[in-house]
Amino acid sequence: MDYEAFVNVHKPQLQSSGVPEHFWPDLYRKLAGQVFDAGLAFSLLAVDYGDEVRSAEDPVWLLQVSKEGGMKADDPTEIYLIDHAWTFRTDNARQLLTAHPELVSRLAVMMGLEQDDTVPPAAYIPRILQDMWRWCNTYSVSADGLSVENRMPIWYVMDEVGSAVLHGDSPNCRIVPFMHIAEGITYSLLFPIEDIDEGDTLYRDFVEGVPSDAKERDALLLPWRYCSFVKEDFSQSEPSKEYFLAGHVEETLPGEDIPPPLIDANRSLKVYSQYEMVNKYLTDPSYELVDEPAEADILWMTSHFKEFRELSESRPNTFVNQFPFENVMTIKDLLSIICRRAAADGVGEETGDSDPLVHPRPRWLPVTYNLKTELVAFASYFQNRAQRGLDNHWIVKPWNLARTLDTHITDNLAQIMRLQQTGPKIAQKYIEHPVLFERTELEAAVKFDVRYVLLVKSVDDLCAYVYTNFFLRFANKPFQLDDFDDYEKHFTVMNYGEFTLRHMKCDEFRRCWATQYPRHDWDAIETDICTMLKEMLQGATKLRPPCGIGASQQSRGLYAVDLMLEWTGEAYTRIQPKLLEVNFTPDCKRACECYPDFVRNAHGRCVPTCPIGCEHGDCPGGSSVCICHEGYELDAERGKMCVPKCTGGCGTTGRCVDVERCECAEGYGFHPEHKCAPLCEGGCRGGKCVAPNVCQCEAGYEKVDNVCEPICSSGCFHGTCVAPETCSCKPGYKKIGDQCTASCDQPCLNGECTGPNVCSCNRGYELDAVNPFHCIPHCPNGCPNGVCSGPNMCLCNAGFVKDRSLKGSQACVRRTDAVKS
Known part of the structure; x- marks a missing residue:
């Protein structure tokens, strides 16, 4: 390849990377x-x-x-090739290190890990995986025909030369990745951006393009230098209309007075479908598949439909399977915004528990931050949780991809800040107490998620239905809050890779659930799920487009809602559904294969089971008349709502609040066997409630003010006795043996942690005014022309040496002056 061909191939790459053109000839030569x-x-x-x-x-x-x-910045020869010591993707990093012990040893030296010849290289792998975010860089490859999997970010660690270039807010050089197309090899290119004197240290900007006075810059630099964000506001507010339109092709909206389509009931409906499952399974004679969209009564599109006004004007009797601006539900960062509207309205929220760090709202939405627009707020939330000793595991995922692509689970803030640079992402609180499912063939309890198919009929007068044959996905390994790069332990999507896929229909799952969790009725959980979906839809339709879903008489929408279940409450005894995501034109292959009537139902049969519109009932033919499910009856007041029925009634002191469930008189609560049982404030933990507010304590507990308190015979200094002989340490303390000792968020460098986030320095050191966890060396006489590197010990700057004319002197003088003396 001659120079002209080299430039033709690589010019877009060199220009986008900002490599000055006068370096190109010598780069080609090298x-x-x-x-x-x-x-x-x-x-x-x-x-x-x-x-x-x-x-x-x-x-x-x-x-x-x-x-x-x-070095001269205008010298065309001052561009240098930097080799890469290690190239990886995050899902194979551990595997590569395990297979190459010599690479582990090399990286350990580069990262300054203490070496011990008696320790095998594999022992350094966890530390390398933890620390590598300070050392690695990233690029991605984009080309026509390249699969989305191959477009995922590639990470790399430069060789010893490239990795030694430090960060500087006033850089004197740049390093950029460069793919040599002819070789198919990626290097890094180092070149000066200003003249650099002999003996000077090289610095580059690790977060190029971020203004020096922006708080986001300090957040992005957290992998390399500490900065406290605990006093920053981490609350979230409704963004502007422009936020919802950013990067979105705006859709047209139908007129406000457009009547619903007129359908000829005497003929079959013609369906044009872009989805092969619809074409295969839509066999009902009420429908006829056609090859041209112009002939169809129903358009079933897998591509995004935007022309709603045009459709209402030219074909007013045609349905389409999408709503205007439904992306507010199907894009992950927008979904979190519309869901938070439920909390703003106080919908479905309980009073009390107002601490946003412990009890975020709505309770069914994992805390979610946009790592581009809410980066500083996220850093504050993370550090505040860390300061309180709360769990800080997060799942970081692109807001515009599915199938767990480019998705990471971590409690490493440095990693999250680096992932932010690989494209638009959200950080969502990881569910650390998931409800698990016992897979008998594995003899293990694994994570699982549930998918409900949601059919939205209208949004102006909200009406939606849920397909009750839900779908399940299971992890393949026992769940533990560790090994977050083990896909089969922490993820459930197994149908897009070479993994074992566990199929289970919902009827079998219900039977297993009743055995595994007899105290938690699935129907009650499903009611909570449907309430959650209703509140989500209310948030999605509260505001007009582009901030909410737009109304269209011609629209119907089919969505897949993925959720998990989490143990919540003080004793982790309550099951709370957690909304994960909503999918546009979901993959219905499983639905069609497991339930052949799925497509027919989705198109034309009313299968409501959720409290969305017609609660606890069906609406035949899409009418507004509810026919109640078994166990429910129409309310006596309006005759339109299905209310629960309690056989025999609930007496004069109670009321029927659920099927065969009464709300009892003051001092008593519902009990499955005894209808009403006495209640004790606080739940009578550690004892048995034998009468209203009267507890009988169990062994290991003692009664204090009519409350059973656990006994810790050795005392519980700096903590709380939470169970017999079990202490839970106060914030700022951690358990060592039987005692609660002071804890600091970071190790006390050259000092000792003597109180919650309080470092006391060793002799010869003083507390750094910037970082409260660093004790820096103290030099009483200062260190002109150098830095204080140890107690009363100076390290001279480049070009300076110790003045050896005075014994024991720490003064730094110019090398020429030292020679003269």
């Missing part, structure tokens, strides 16, 4: 001749900290210009 001459221009220096302990933020290596005369 690539063609495989010239790696960085060693002739730079010196790689290990930073010696002596007896001082190096903190995680301190550099391990420096790269200095050793070339005589320094």
Whole structure:
């Protein structure tokens, strides 16, 4: 490949990376001749900290210009090839390290991990996986015909030379990735952006393009330098109309007075479908498949439909399977916004429990932050949770992809900040107490999620139905809150890879559920799920487009809602549905294969089972008349709502609030066997409620003010006795043995943690005014021309040396002056 061909192929890449054109000829020469001459221009220096302990933020290596005369930014030869020591994707990082122990040893040296010849390389892998976010960089490949899987971010660690270049807010060089198309190899290119003197250290900006005064810059730099965000506001507010339109092709809306389509009931409806499952399973004689959209009464599209006004004007009697601006439900960051409207309205929320760190609202939505627009707020929320000792595992995922692509689970804030740079993502609180399902063939309890198919008929007068044959997906390994790169432990989507796929119909699941969780009736859980879906739809339709779903008489929408169940409550005894995502034109292959009538139902049969519109009833033919399900009856007052029925009534002191469930008089509550049982405030934990507010304590508990309190015989200093002989430490303390000892969010460098987030420095050190967890060396006389690197010990800047004319002097003088003396 000659130079002209090289430029033709690589020009877009070089221009987008900002490589000045005067470097291109020499870059071509070095690539063609495989010239790696960085060693002739730079010196790689290990930073010696002596007896001082190096903190995680301190550099391990420096790269200095050793070339005589320094480097000139306009010199066309000053561009250097940097090789990559390790290239990986996050899902195979551990596998690559395990297979290449020599790579582990090399990375351990580069990262400054303490070496021990008696320790096998595999022992360093967890630390490398934790620390690598300070060292790795990323790029992605985009080309016509490339699958979405192959477009996922690629991560890499540069060789020792590239990795030694430090971050600087005033950089003197840049390093950018470069793919040499002819070789199919990716390098990094190092070049100066200003003249650099001989002996100077190289610095580059790790977060290019972010203004120096922006708080987002400090957040993005968290992997390399600590910054406290605990005082920043982490609350979330409704964004502007422009936010909903950003990156979205705006749709047209039908007129407000458009009548509903007129359908000739004496002929079959013609259906044009882009979805093969509809074409295969729509066999009902009431429908006829056609090949042209212009002939159809129903358009079943898998591509996004935008022309709703045009459809209402030219074909007013045609239905389409999409609503205007339904993306507010199907795009993950917008979904969290419309769901938070339920909390703003107080819909379905209980009083009390107002701490947003512990009890976020709505309770069925995992806390979700947009890592582009809410980055600082997220950093604050994360650090505040850490300060309170709360779980901080998050799942980071693109808001515009599915099938768990580019999705990561971590409690590493540095990793989350780096993932933010690989495309638009949300950080969503990971469910740390999921309800598990016992897979008998594995003899293990695994994660599972549930998919309900939601059919929306109208949004102006909200009416929606739920297909009660829900669908299940299971993990393949026992759940533990660890090994987050183990896909089969933490994820349930197994039908897009080479994984074992566990099929189970909902009827079988219900039978297993009744055996595994006899105290938690599935019908009651399903009612909670449907209430959640109703509140979600209310949030989605509360505002007009583009902030909400638009009304259209010609629209019907079919969506797949994925959710999980989580144990909540003080004793983790309550099951709470948690909404994960809503899918546009979902994959209905399982639905069609398991339930052959699914497509027929979705198109024309009313199968409502949820309290959305006609609660606890069906509406034959789509009419407004409810026929109640078994166990329900029309309310006596309006005759339109299906209310629960209690056989024999509930007496004069109670009322029927659910099927065969009474709300009892004051001091008593519903009990499955005894109808009403006495209640004790606080639930009588550790005892038995034998009369209203009268507890009889169990062994290991003692009665204090009519409450059974656990006994801790050794005391519980700095903590709370939560169970017999079991202490739970207060925030700022952690359990060591039987005692609660002070805890600091970060290790006390050169000091000792003596109180919650309180560091006391060792002799010869003083507390850093910027980082409260760092004790920095103290030099009484200062260190002109150097830095204080240890107690009364100076490390001279480049070009300076210790003044050896005075014994024990720490003064730094210019190298020329030292020679003269």
